[in-house]
Amino acid sequence: MGAIPDHDNAKNFLDAIGQRFVExxxxxxxxxxxxxxxxxxxxxxxxxxxxxxxxxxxxxxxxxxxxxxxxxxxxxxxxxxxxxxxxxxxxxxxxxxxxxxxxxxxxxxxxxxxxxxxxxxxxxxxxxxxQNKRSSHNRKGKFHKGNKPHYNQQNKGSGGQTSGGPKGIMKKNDKCKFCKKKGHWQKDCFKFKAWSEKKKTSSGINKETEAK
The missing domain is CATH 1.10.1200 (Non-ribosomal Peptide Synthetase Peptidyl Carrier Protein; Chain A)
Known part of the structure; x- marks a missing residue:
């Protein structure tokens, strides 16, 4: 680049290059x-x-x-x-x-x-x-105030009365033995009740007649 002067001797030329880069x-x-x-x-x-x-x-x-x-x-x-x-x-x-x-x-x-x-x-x-605090919080979160156990639920199809065991739970296939219709039992059947009242009345009349 012309920054180094020309020399006929290679050693002097290299020394001149070294002097330009001395730190x-x-x-x-x-x-x-x-x-x-x-x-x-x-x-x-x-x-x-x-x-x-x-x-x-x-x-x-x-x-x-x-x-x-x-x-x-x-x-x-x-x-x-x-x-x-x-x-x-x-x-x-x-x-x-x-x-x-x-x-x-x-x-x-x-x-x-x-x-x-x-x-x-x-x-x-x-x-x-x-971690223990979060796990205990998660365990408590499973129980809510509004939840009710299964066994406290009442059977709506039994006239609002609660039965004492599994027999008091109405099933889909259950039907009245008197009228042969599903959805109620014989004791709740109004036809059975009417028939019973009629039978009681007729039996009472017969007893009075026999007494006379």
């Missing part, structure tokens, strides 16, 4: 330092992967001649963790022994496992009472 070490160092100091654990990836990423950035700074002491690195990593790790931070500050980077990774991974397990148990305990 500033200061700019890279500043970018890495900003990234390292502003990192915060968000809980998306595992805490082990998060610490390894911070160690990778510190190793790149070491290559750029920016040395980071291990105690400062450990404190910075602990402070960048979320509030769920506050118990671990207090435990580290209270004890006399100091951790190295391998101890830090192992302890943080174990603490993250404990936090996740307690979270799952809390969710299960919160969810179970609501």
């Amino acid at each position: 500033s070490d200061k700019a890279e160092t500043g970018d890495l330092m900003d990234k390292f100091m502003n990192m915060k654990y968000d809980g998306v990836c595992g805490v082990r992967e998060y610490i390894m990423k911070m160690l990778y950035i510190s190793s790149k700074l070491e290559a750029l001649k920016v040395s980071i002491a291990e105690p400062f690195l450990i404190y910075h990593i602990l402070n960048s963790l979320s509030s769920q790790f506050n118990q671990l931070k207090v435990a580290y500050n209270a004890q006399r022994d100091k951790w190295d980077l391998n101890d830090l990774i192992a302890v943080c991974a174990q603490e993250e496992y404990r936090i996740r397990r307690e979270t799952v148990e809390t969710v299960q305990l919160t969810h179970q009472p609501s």
Whole structure:
């Protein structure tokens, strides 16, 4: 593109190309330092992967001649963790022994496992009472105030009287033995009642005649 001057020597020509693409070490160092100091654990990836990423950035700074002491690195990593790790931070500050980077990774991974397990148990305990409440509500909902049992229903075809057992229930095929019509029994048949009254009257007259 004409940005590189012509050279008769290939080595000088390649050196000239390299000088056009030299990056500033200061700019890279500043970018890495900003990234390292502003990192915060968000809980998306595992805490082990998060610490390894911070160690990778510190190793790149070491290559750029920016040395980071291990105690400062450990404190910075602990402070960048979320509030769920506050118990671990207090435990580290209270004890006399100091951790190295391998101890830090192992302890943080174990603490993250404990936090996740307690979270799952809390969710299960919160969810179970609501399920029992819904199931009991569904069982109660099957019984309504207006519902009546089968055995309290009255037989409308028996003149409004309630019989004491299965014999008092009118069936479709039942019929009167006197008039041979369906829909009523002999005791409710008006023809049978009229015949009975007539019979009683005639029998009474006959007895009076015999007495005379």
